[in-house]
Amino acid sequence: MTQWIDACATDDIDAEDLIRFDHGAATYAIYHAPDGQFYATAGKCTHEDVHLADGLVMDHVIECPKHNGQFDYRTGEAKRAPVCVNLKTYPVKDEGGRVFIQVA
Incomplete structure (x- = not known):
């Protein structure tokens, strides 16, 4: 069964930034893209199990704070070594100034 979880307010996340949501x-990472869209991925790097919320966001990329591996947070695609396993992504909706993610 899937459900929508109220994760945060839209203004809790600055543009081109992310927050951790447990x-x-x-653990999830919720991103606010430069175009105003919101995205959600698993909250830990697939390489070393490090929280991505401490990483650097540039455009549509999250860089892991430990070994600088990069993912496209829109698709979860691993973009730069040492990461080689994609991040799990989750559907997101923005309603009434709140960000919801769909989890199983």
């Missing part, structure tokens, strides 16, 4: 046993 729900249950899972």
Whole structure:
């Protein structure tokens, strides 16, 4: 069963930034793209299990703070070594000034 989880307010995340969101046993990263869209991925790097919320966001890329691996947060695609496993992404909707993510 999938459900929409209220993760944060839209103004909690500056443009070209991200926040960490924990729900249950899972950690997510929620991004505010330069074009105003919101995206969500798994919150930890697939390479070393490091929280991405401490990483650097540039355009549509999140850079892991530990080894500088990069992902396109829109698709989860691994873009630069040492990461080679894509990030899981989650559907996002923006309603009434709130960001919701869909989780299983």
